[in-house]
Amino acid sequence: MKYIQTDIEAEEEMLEPLTGFLLNHGITGTAVEDPADLELILNKEEDYEWDYISEKVMSMRDSRPRITFYLEDSVENRLLAAKIAEEAGQMFPGTDIRITWEDDSLWKDKWKEYFKPARITDRLTVKPTWEEYHPQEDELVIEIDPGMAFGTGTHETTSLCLKLMEVCLLKEGRSSGREKVRDPGKGCTQDHDRFTEKTDGPSVLDVGCGSGILSIGAALLGAEEILAIDIDPEAVRVTEENVRLNHVEKLVRVRQGNLVDGIDFKADLIVANLMADLVMELSAHVAGHLSLGGVFISSGILVEKAEEVAAAIRKAGFDIDEIRKDGMWCAIMAHLRQGSEK
Template identity: 35%
Template sequence: MDIAMKWYEIRVNTTEEASDAVSEMLTSMGAGGVAIMDPFDIRKEILNPNTLDYADDEFLESLGEDVIIKAYFQNGLDINDVLKQINEGLKNISQFLDIGKGLDGYGEIDDEDWSTSWKKYYKPFRLTDRIVIKPTWEEYEVNPNDIAVEMDPGMAFGTGTHETTQMCSRLLDNYMKDEYEVLDVGCGTGILSIIAGKLGARKVEAIDIDEVAVRVAAENISLNKESSRINVFKGVLTDLAQDEKKYDIIVANIIANVIIDLAEVIPYYLKRKASLFITSGIIKERRQEVVNACLKSGMSCIETLEMGEWVAMVFKCQDTL
């Protein structure tokens, strides 16, 4: 008789702005999965006229304001050591972002209880006027002119519900042209790579430092029948040779610190003056820092979008390097 695997479920109460950074930190520590309950996303999706879900006012009020992140670590690890590492990671993130309440205890849970529970919050929805995100397990009748993207986020990040993903998707929809070559830095589930492919990209390369994200992205790319034009691999931008890899569009939906660090080298991976750098994951307070870093590297900001506390920007490369 099979014995269900036990996991430690470690809870972190954080803020919307820090949720991505905290999730990535937990995954990098070896979490077997991370489930995020963002009350803002849940309210938005339930109240969206295109959603299939319904909830009463009492449920919406019960969601509160904290983003609750549950990370799952295999039973048998030294739980005290894991908790210590998480606290240290949260302390590091708090230097840049408001992390909220922080660590909120742990418990034990069976494998089957957590691996699918988050799916009840993830429903088909319209990302742009013509891009529809459809979870693999949901039925949805797609209109003839729609571009349908099937997603199973698994243990990675990027369901399309977050403001930063929505803005990057909208900007890709606006700026993509047939036969463009695209690089997706920090690809997560591969959602932006898949969108670029379905919008007509000739070739897309997707890169992420997280092994789980790379695996999930590859699965989603295959699910959407885009494997022939999208290549996904583990690594960082500088793993690519500057003299060999040039792109029409680079998209990076990560965090301000990483974007600022990457700004210096981004132009070396762009093809020509018309090439674009589309980026988000930037809280409003750090917008100017990102702008300054990109300007210093010879790029100019040609468009800015805002949703909630987040900013997305498009930079044009002013020179071929």
């Protein structure tokens, strides 16, 4: 299959504004290569022990920062790529933009080079299926094969959601006097039967599940019943595969749907890693799917839209507990006010 590859080279200070610009055009999956990141790592020798550093990696030191994204080749997407190139050139002077056509047989697995095991929260680590990894005793490992179209868990929007979700689920477990974390055991060959033991844990609704990272994380953190929803049938397929891969299929159900339309499910926690406009649309309907005192965690929100989204969430009957920021992104945790449940 043919794909359109767009490369945008720009100065470092333009990377975040460019990412926001692309997001406004519906481009949610980008690869960023920033030589400053390499310099940061190389200057922290006490934190890393290198056997060697490849020439390919070292060559990045002399290159400009670059954002790359891919689109399936079509007339519509060719026009979109051309429009983005034209507008980016006008809005961000000094950028170099290159559009090329690629065959996915040449690069379909190339993205895997950049996906390594990553500790996302105090307890949760995300690892790709093709990487060997030996977790620490207190580590909960989400093993995932996201495919090219879905997140790996390392993006700020996903990590923010996982961190707030961990705070919420572990706090709930402590307050009830029960240990709610499902111990994954030692190593990556786990006794997965323990994941299906009843823990009387909370229920979770994951709206816009993508690759299923949040749903799987909720299961490992002790949630008893999880419903994962996505409008994209490919996301549903990928989530189902990753749920099976992590042996939590008795805890996680996956279905195709548009936000919460037609969903007959009440949860203690709703998580939604979407975009600001969709979060605001969703916030008007989530109260009917939350139990008394339930929590709504939303992410995928640009910092400049945080107050607008928070206002919509308050209007829907919630009190804001925390707005957590990471770079240009933020996530909002809120609880349902008494009397607002439906």
